[in-house]
Amino acid sequence: MAKRFDLPGVLPVFPLPGALLLPRSRLPLHIFEPRYLAMLDDALKAEARVIGMIQPSGPGDKGLQKIGCAGRITQFSETEDGRYMITLTGLSRFRVRSEVDGFTPYRRCEVSWDGFGRDLETSDHDTGFDRKAFLRILDRFFAAQNLSADWDTLKDAEDELLINSLSMLLDFAPEDKQALLEAPSLSTRRETLVTLIEYALRGGCHEDPMQ
Structure with a gap:
């Protein structure tokens, strides 16, 4: 598991709508665009081998969400x-401070890791x-x-693996x-996930919402 001092202050970022990486989870990716092939080549040369997954904040990828998750290429x-199939293992979420100007074809951000200390622990629990x-509700969905x-x-499956994988x-x-990424704990992520499932089922279901 990464220690906080191992996490870089500047990250190459991969804006990808709908792609979610969570701490201690694994995300397979197919890399084929030239700018992201260059990003991967540079990341593999670095000792940390870390890139940041982040979602665009609107159409296209010009704007970025404020919170993403860093993953190590494992x-x-x-x-x-010349394409790559990679697996990222989630390390910790980060907050974007600013975007870094430079000559790389891919984007880089100055980031802060403050407030995400529990991401570096070995597991999270939902009591x-x-x-x-x-x-039961998952079966209906x-x-x-x-x-x-x-x-x-x-x-x-263990609680964290089940909730994060879904x-x-x-x-x-x-x-x-x-919203699932930004949930501060496993229990709040599970509550958010249930809310999204119930919302998807709404209109065809007459049972009381799961508490």
Whole structure:
């Protein structure tokens, strides 16, 4: 796990709508645009091998959200035509202070890690998690969306892995993904996730919302 002094003050950033990376989670990415291939090449030369995932704040990628998540490149492979398949492992969220001018084809930001100390811990816990109730509403959501799932794996997954994986994988709007990213704890992320699922189900469901 990264220590705070290992985290750089300037990060190359990858603005990608709807893509969510969370601390201690893994995000596979397919890199093919020339500017991001250059970013990856530079990141792989650095000891930290860290890039920042962040969402645009509007159409295109000119504006950036204020909070993103840094990930370390933990796996990568190159295809015959020069593209990369990589895996980022989430380290810590960050807050953008300013964008850095420079000559790189990709964007870089001066960032602050203050306020995200718990991201560097080995795990987070949700003491109020009602797994059975959560899986019931998730079952309804999957049915409504015509999604399949490995329910044995979901039932056995650790709380953090379950909540964070669903937050990253489910198809929510970019602003909803940002809300999941900015949730201050695992319990608030779970509450936000349930709210988004209930919102998606609203209109065809007459049961009381899950508490």
